[in-house]
Structure formats: structure tokens, C-alpha cells
Amino acid sequence: MRAVIAPTPGGIEALEVVDLPQPEPAPGEVLIRVTAAGVNRADLMQRKGLYPPPAGITDILGLEVSGDIVSVGEGVTDLPPGTHVAALLSGGGYAEYVAVPAGQVATVPLGISLVDAGGIMEVACTVWSNVFMMGKLQHGDTLLVHGGGSGIGTMAIQLGKAFGARVIVTVGSAEKAATCRELGADLTIDYKQEDFAAAMSEAGERADVILDIIGAKYLDANVSVLATAGRLIVIGMQGGVKAELNLGALLSKRAAVMATSLRARPSPEKSAIVSAMVAQVWPLISDGSVRPIIHATYPLEDVGLAHQVLEDSSHTGKVLLTP
Structure with missing residues (x-):
């Protein structure tokens, strides 16, 4: 699969689109085919070497995605393949596929597109x-x-x-x-x-x-x-x-x-946050009271342009990548 890493910390030029093995879902995880990935300032910090991923987490950038589930690990029964979801990640979102604990995943709320859903979970x-x-x-x-x-x-x-x-x-x-x-x-x-x-x-x-x-x-x-x-x-x-x-x-x-920092929290804490947030926020998105504000969407190969937009603070709302 195609994915984005920054093997040597630095500026925009540090970003590389590479071919890496597709992940497999471990017990309690789901594998998502990524439709869109949100770009966050934490990603810029990671690229610069200032915000490394937690121990044991992939060095692929990206803290949130939307997409559809293609397979599930042992013990996952409530998120069948084909379900359209948004997910909160510790890393790995700038890729064609990502494996994530099922508790950090939620079905996409009614009323928004699967692409736009790539920019809601982290915020x-x-x-x-x-x-x-x-x-x-x-x-x-x-x-x-x-x-x-x-x-x-x-x-x-x-x-x-x-x-x-x-x-x-x-x-x-x-x-x-x-x-x-x-x-x-x-x-x-x-x-x-x-x-x-x-x-x-x-x-x-x-x-x-x-x-x-x-x-x-x-x-x-x-x-x-x-x-x-x-x-x-x-x-x-x-x-x-x-x-x-x-x-x-x-x-x-x-x-x-x-x-506080969200990324470094253990998965059970993230899952509890996702559950509480979905119960309160998803109904507001579904009825139109709250909506994701999307500034621009770029293909994965233009990840440098996406990072530049955030560097310049020229955006209003979210910037997305589509693999």
C-alpha cells in the first residue's frame, strides 16, 4: 500500500510517499480501507521530529481517517466488513489501509459524506x-x-x-x-x-x-x-x-x-472518549446543527501541499488527504 512517512525529520521535503506492507488487524482491531485522512498540526510536529509516535506505534503519519472496514480481528463482532466508519488513531492514517482498535472507531453519522468524515474524529x-x-x-x-x-x-x-x-x-x-x-x-x-x-x-x-x-x-x-x-x-x-x-x-x-494530549492516551481511554463523544456529538451532526468545515482535499501524493497550507495557516477548517 502507499503511505506517507518522514524518515528524516525536517521540512516539507522530509515527506515521502512509499510502498509498505498492508497491515493486518490484530485481535480487537479492524482494518479500514482509507477514504480520507485528516491533516493535523501534530503531523507537522511529527514530521519535524518534535512529536514522535508512542512506543509500538507505526511511523506512518496521520491521526484520523474515514473509510470502510475490509476485515476484522478476533473478538470484533459489531463492526462488519463494509461498514462506513471514522476512526481516531495513534498513527498510520496517511495510507491506503490502517488497522485500529475497534473502540476507537464509530460508524459515520448521517448527513455527511464519507470523505468529509475524514476530518471529524480528531477535532x-x-x-x-x-x-x-x-x-x-x-x-x-x-x-x-x-x-x-x-x-x-x-x-x-x-x-x-x-x-x-x-x-x-x-x-x-x-x-x-x-x-x-x-x-x-x-x-x-x-x-x-x-x-x-x-x-x-x-x-x-x-x-x-x-x-x-x-x-x-x-x-x-x-x-x-x-x-x-x-x-x-x-x-x-x-x-x-x-x-x-x-x-x-x-x-x-x-x-x-x-x-492534555490525546495521542499518548492508552486505547481504553481513547475508546471511552470516542464513546462519550459519539453519544453527544453524532446526533448534532446528523441533524445539521454541527458540520465539518473542510478547507481543501488533496491526493496523497500532494501531501506536501497539504502540510504547507497548515504551515501558512491559510486554511479555515480541515485539510484532508485522499489515498
Whole structure:
């Protein structure tokens, strides 16, 4: 099968489309013929050598796919061959076939195409596990999402609004701001034009939950805009890994700072997240309340172009690959 690896860490040129043996499903796994694979910033980090796969996981890039099941391993009885599914992976998605634990697989929700389904599992699980399971976002809360035009951002806006939250986002362009408002964002802040903390203060806004992809660069400002008992959840480090935390400010607000990673979690934890997310999010996709936002789809051979789009942050929503 064709697959994408980056045997030597580096830039776009490090990506190689190679021929590798087709995997076989182990007990408890299913083998998926990939229709589409989502491209995520974690893949760019892996290509650069900054985010290696967990021990025992393939070095083929890719953390989510859609496709149809072609065979199942011992013990799998509820996902027969031919079922159209979306899957959350620890790796292996940039390929024609991938084997994945059955608990990390879900049938594609009604109302979306099999191709578009390639861009829902990673973002939906990331948002659900962080904003709702850890952040405990409630009806009437205010959610601040950094990177509102990203795949995670566009999903977080929609889910936040679907569950009755006020949603504030930071974006990098007027076009992304317009899309975020169309998706339901109540306030958009162009971080290239103004300081988000100052803008929120001027508007009298405080955040009960913050979903942050920036990390160190935003730590102080994030804490400053937290509401009393607010929860800051850091899921990315685009702005660095080290910063000084004002514990006094955190203590005065009785607030919490949490940092999480989805990829490194053991399969039973991922399966529990998938199950909880599907129960809550799939009905919203099926009735049209929430939809995947797809920026562009590229053939597997153009994986370098797909990575460049994410490098440039020129996308709104998800970028997909089709083997």
C-alpha cells in the first residue's frame, strides 16, 4: 500500500510517499480501507521530529481517517466488513489501509459524506474531551477558543453554541473572523491587530473555559481573562513551552490550568472518549446543527501541499488527504 512517512525529520521535503506492507488487524482491531485522512498540526510536529509516535506505534503519519472496514480481528463482532466508519488513531492514517482498535472507531453519522468524515474524529474528540469532559463547560458559560478558524476551532465554536455557551475566538484574518461568526461565534478578535486580553477587558468579557493551542506565549494573558473558578486547558505549544505562572492571580480566581494530549492516551481511554463523544456529538451532526468545515482535499501524493497550507495557516477548517 502507499503511505506517507518522514524518515528524516525536517521540512516539507522530509515527506515521502512509499510502498509498505498492508497491515493486518490484530485481535480487537479492524482494518479500514482509507477514504480520507485528516491533516493535523501534530503531523507537522511529527514530521519535524518534535512529536514522535508512542512506543509500538507505526511511523506512518496521520491521526484520523474515514473509510470502510475490509476485515476484522478476533473478538470484533459489531463492526462488519463494509461498514462506513471514522476512526481516531495513534498513527498510520496517511495510507491506503490502517488497522485500529475497534473502540476507537464509530460508524459515520448521517448527513455527511464519507470523505468529509475524514476530518471529524480528531477535532470532535479533542473538543469533547477537553472542553466538556475536563473543562466541564456548562450552559451559559463563556468559552474562549484560540485559533477559531482551525479545524479544532470551527468544531469548538459549533459545539459550544450547541450546548448553550457564549463563544469568543481569536483569529488571524477578517475572512476567518467572518466564517467564525457564521458558525455562531459571539465575539471575534484578530490577534494580529489587537491584544486579545485587552479586547476582552474592554468588552467586559471573562472566560469560564479557555481552549488554548498557543501555550507559553499566552499563559499570563489567559490567566488574566479567566473568570472566577475558570479552567484553562492547554492542548498546544505553538507559542513555546516555558512561561512564568502568576500563582497569586490563579489563586485569587480559584482557577485551574490543565494540559492534555490525546495521542499518548492508552486505547481504553481513547475508546471511552470516542464513546462519550459519539453519544453527544453524532446526533448534532446528523441533524445539521454541527458540520465539518473542510478547507481543501488533496491526493496523497500532494501531501506536501497539504502540510504547507497548515504551515501558512491559510486554511479555515480541515485539510484532508485522499489515498
